[in-house]
Each structure stands twice: as structure tokens, then as C-alpha cells.
Amino acid sequence: METATRSVYASAAAVLVRNWTGTSTVPSHTLYPHQWSWDSAFIAIGLRHLSVRRAQRELESLLGAQWGDGRIPHIVFNPAVPNEAYFPSPDFWRTTTAGAASGAPAGTETSGLVQPPVHALAAWLVHRADPAASERRGFLRRMYPRLVAWHGYLTGRRDLGGAGLTANVHPWEPGMDNSPVWDGPLSRIEPAPAGSYRRADLAHGDPADRPTDLDYGRYVRLAADYRDRGYADDAHAFAVEDPAVNALLVASEHALAEIAAEVGADPAVHWERAARLTDAMLDRLWDARAGIFRCRDVVPDEQIDERGVAGLMPLLVPGLPTEVVEGLHATLTGPHFRLGEVPLVPSYDVKGPAFDPSRYWRGPAWFNTAWVIERGLRQYGLLADADALRSAIVAGAVDSGFAEYVDPFTGEARGTRGFAWTAALALDLAVTA
Incomplete structure (x- = not known):
């Protein structure tokens, strides 16, 4: 191992060791003191280079909180952490009672929402290590039947548009909580009264970097309404088909096919589902004129006219038509995202009216989205861009103190520091280079 790689390895490992709780890894001991779903999947991908056993445990502990209907909750709460440390806390979600009809675990407090399905891909990479x-x-x-149930939930109860794609019912679910892409659908939502909830996030982050009170009030309203319906997936005021979520589902179906073959199950069902999902994405989400995948608002059944980094992440999907790959690459390197001019990928169109290089998901660059795009570029032989992005991810992670996210132009750290998936994914790229 070269000296530079050893240095990245040591500093990233220190973050992951510090954030380990004994059964899982917290994204941050301050801002995010519990276990998060897609965080744990990305963290496991990096942990496999330190300890395969610990990487397995990361996924096992998360899937141990899976609901009877197949969903993997987006937060698994640590009972040792007081409620006031994070909001919405277990006393808001009340999943052991409100979620009972949907199969919420009786002995573990979780949220009722989900996050992007990176888990099968992570499990396969951990196995291969x-x-x-x-x-x-x-x-x-042990993982396979749980992952099958998870994908079954996403493509069954969450096929809200009826065309085969999974839909999200809250901006927290695609993971890009505060993206301007959600502004249109969110405008339909009456926010919860300001005095009806508290914002623990502002105690640990600069308010200029965080969602506004108006947006947060809408998030709370949506989550409370879902809880009060017993987490039933029926009528939703917010329902969006997101290209990143569905692309990660396709990639995880490919991984699940590999896992099926390994455990003696039939991989064909997963190859076939991956193909159907890919076709549905191209049909419903691809905008050839703009060269990007759009989110689709299921309520009016129309594409959302915004460019977010989620629309570039389908580069991860194998077997895309050549013209789609060329269109995505042109958009990624063109004036809206400027890869090559800026080291990392902004989370939102830099020419867009809502672009903000500092505010949560409204412009800053994130390391997990860059990791996905790097993997997609490499898959399609766009190696010069992939190599440059890989180097930028590793250098940016180290230079920022493994920040949660960074200014896409300056690399200045934003959000919390010592962020676990930043360390994990920088480690993964440094070691596998």
C-alpha cells in the first residue's frame, strides 16, 4: 500500500472506529446519533476493507429491524440516546403501536419511512471481500430472504404510479431531503404549526446550511399524516418516482441475482425485474432533450422540470442505450453540473434558480452521490472522468475532515465533520484504485 493510500486508510478508519457503537455505525455522534438505512449500506461498503465481520454486522443490525411488510426503516433508534437528542424521535414515530398493522417490530423503535435500496449491492460487495x-x-x-422481501415491498406496495417503479412518499426517503426538486410537490402540503415540533438539527448545524422552517414544517406534516394512517401505503399527498432511488434498486436487483446464484436460488427473477425497472425508468423518467432523468410527480403524473444530481445517478444502471449514456455524460460535464471545471458533482443544477452552494441538498456536493456516479462512469468506459472524480472524492474527503458535504466550487466543509459514509466511501475508492 502506497504512503498516500495508507494515510487515507488510517484517517478514514479512525472516523469509522470512532462512530462505531458496538452493533452499527452512527453517521455522526452529534447531528445523527442513531442508525440510518442507506448510510449503513454505504458504510458497510467501506467497512469491508477494515473488517468484513463488522461490515456484515452493520447490515445485519439494520435488517434486524425490518418490518413484516418488508420495508427497511430509514432510522433504527438507539434506546440509550435521549429523545431530545434528535427529532423526530421515537415518541413522534410511535411505530411499535402506529405501525403494528404494517408489521413494525414490537421490540425496536424505528421510523416509518424508508431510504434508497443500496443494501443488496452492499451485501454483495461485503461478501466478495x-x-x-x-x-x-x-x-x-440470511440476507437473501430479507432483501427479497425489501425489494418486494418497494416494487409492490410502493408502486404508486402503477408502472412498475417505486415511489417515495416523503422528501426524507430519497435521501436528498431538501432538494429544490421537491419544491413543487411540497407546495401542496400545509406545514405543521411551528410550535408543534422542535428542531434538534439547528443545535448542531449552521441554520444557513439547513432546511428552512417552512420546509421543515411540511416534512413534519407529511410524516405525522403517514403515522396517523398507520403507515399504510394508500393515498399520499406527496408521491414521487425518483431516478436515483430506482437506479439503485436496479443495481441492487443485479446484485440480488448474483446473491441468488450464490445461495442456490433462481437469479432469473432478479434479472427480469431489473430489466423491467430499467425499461420503466427510460419510459417514465428519461428526458432526452435535457439529457437527464427527471423525477416524476405521481399525483399529477408528470415529470418535474428540475435538474438534480439524482437524474445523473442512473449511470449506475447496466445496459443503458448508448444515446442515454452520451446524454447523461454531456449533462454531467456541461454547464448545469460542470464536472471537470469543479472537482465534485453539485447536488443541484448550478444554473437553477434555487441553487445554493451551502444549503442542504440545494447545491453542495455530496460524497455518496459522487461515488455512485464514479462507478457509473467507470462502468461505461469513461475512465478519464472516473479517475478524476475518484481522486477528487478522496482528496476532498480528507481535506474537509470527512465533511457531510462541501461547497462544490471551493471544497469548503459544510454540515457535520467526521461523517461516516464520507470516510467509508473515500476509503473504498482509495483502497480499490
Whole structure:
């Protein structure tokens, strides 16, 4: 291992060790003191280079809180953390009672929402890091039925548009909580009264970097309404088909096919589902004129006329038509995202009216989205851009103190520091270079 790689390895490992709780990894001990769903999947991808056993445990602990209907909750709460440390806390979600009809676990407090399905991809990569150790513990054999149930939930109860794609019912679910892409659908939502909830996030982050009170009030309203309906997936005021979520589902279906073959199940069902999802994405979300995948607002059944980084992440999907790959690459390197001029990928169109290089998901660059895009560029042989982005991710992560996100132009750290998935994914790219 080269000296530079050893340095990244050591500093990233220190973050992951510090954030480890004994059963899982917190994104941050201050701002995010519990276990988050897609965070844990990305963290496991990096942890496999430190300890395969710990990476397995990361996923096992998360899936241990899976609901009976198949959903993997977006937060699994640590009972040792007081309610006032984070909002919405367990006493808001009340999943052990309000979620009982949907199969919420009786002994574990969780949220009722979900996050993007990176889990099967993570499980496959963790397995490949040490197949013999994985086989000895029966890791894939235990993960496979849970992952099948998870994908079944997403493509079943969450096919709200009726065309095969999974839909999200809250801006927290696609993971890009505060994106301007959601402004249109959110405008339909009456915010919860300001005095009816508290904002623990402002105690740990600069208010200029965080969502506004108006947006936060709408988030609370949507979550409370979902809870009060017993987390039933029926009528939703907010329902959006997101290209990043569906692209990650396709990639995870490909991984699930590999897992199925490994455990003696039939991989064909997963290849077929991946193909159907890909076709549905191209049909419903691809905008050839703009060269990007759009989010689709299911309520009026129309594409949302905004460019977010989620629309570039389908580069991760195998087998896209050549013209789609060329269109995505042109958009990524063109005036709206400017890869090559800026080291990382902004989370929102830099020419867009709502662009803000500092505010949460409204412009700053994130390391997990860049990791996905780097993997997609490499898959399609766009190696010069992939190599440059890989170097920028690793350098930007280290230079920012493994920040949650950064200014896309200056690389200045934003959000919390010592962020676990930043460390994990920088480690993964540094080690596998």
C-alpha cells in the first residue's frame, strides 16, 4: 500500500472506529446519533476493507429491524440516546403501536419511512471481500430472504404510479431531503404549526446550511399524516418516482441475482425485474432533450422540470442505450453540473434558480452521490472522468475532515465533520484504485 493510500486508510478508519457503537455505525455522534438505512449500506461498503465481520454486522443490525411488510426503516433508534437528542424521535414515530398493522417490530423503535435500496449491492460487495468468511457465517443465506422481501415491498406496495417503479412518499426517503426538486410537490402540503415540533438539527448545524422552517414544517406534516394512517401505503399527498432511488434498486436487483446464484436460488427473477425497472425508468423518467432523468410527480403524473444530481445517478444502471449514456455524460460535464471545471458533482443544477452552494441538498456536493456516479462512469468506459472524480472524492474527503458535504466550487466543509459514509466511501475508492 502506497504512503498516500495508507494515510487515507488510517484517517478514514479512525472516523469509522470512532462512530462505531458496538452493533452499527452512527453517521455522526452529534447531528445523527442513531442508525440510518442507506448510510449503513454505504458504510458497510467501506467497512469491508477494515473488517468484513463488522461490515456484515452493520447490515445485519439494520435488517434486524425490518418490518413484516418488508420495508427497511430509514432510522433504527438507539434506546440509550435521549429523545431530545434528535427529532423526530421515537415518541413522534410511535411505530411499535402506529405501525403494528404494517408489521413494525414490537421490540425496536424505528421510523416509518424508508431510504434508497443500496443494501443488496452492499451485501454483495461485503461478501466478495471475503467469500470464505461469508460462507462460514451463512451471511448471504440470511440476507437473501430479507432483501427479497425489501425489494418486494418497494416494487409492490410502493408502486404508486402503477408502472412498475417505486415511489417515495416523503422528501426524507430519497435521501436528498431538501432538494429544490421537491419544491413543487411540497407546495401542496400545509406545514405543521411551528410550535408543534422542535428542531434538534439547528443545535448542531449552521441554520444557513439547513432546511428552512417552512420546509421543515411540511416534512413534519407529511410524516405525522403517514403515522396517523398507520403507515399504510394508500393515498399520499406527496408521491414521487425518483431516478436515483430506482437506479439503485436496479443495481441492487443485479446484485440480488448474483446473491441468488450464490445461495442456490433462481437469479432469473432478479434479472427480469431489473430489466423491467430499467425499461420503466427510460419510459417514465428519461428526458432526452435535457439529457437527464427527471423525477416524476405521481399525483399529477408528470415529470418535474428540475435538474438534480439524482437524474445523473442512473449511470449506475447496466445496459443503458448508448444515446442515454452520451446524454447523461454531456449533462454531467456541461454547464448545469460542470464536472471537470469543479472537482465534485453539485447536488443541484448550478444554473437553477434555487441553487445554493451551502444549503442542504440545494447545491453542495455530496460524497455518496459522487461515488455512485464514479462507478457509473467507470462502468461505461469513461475512465478519464472516473479517475478524476475518484481522486477528487478522496482528496476532498480528507481535506474537509470527512465533511457531510462541501461547497462544490471551493471544497469548503459544510454540515457535520467526521461523517461516516464520507470516510467509508473515500476509503473504498482509495483502497480499490
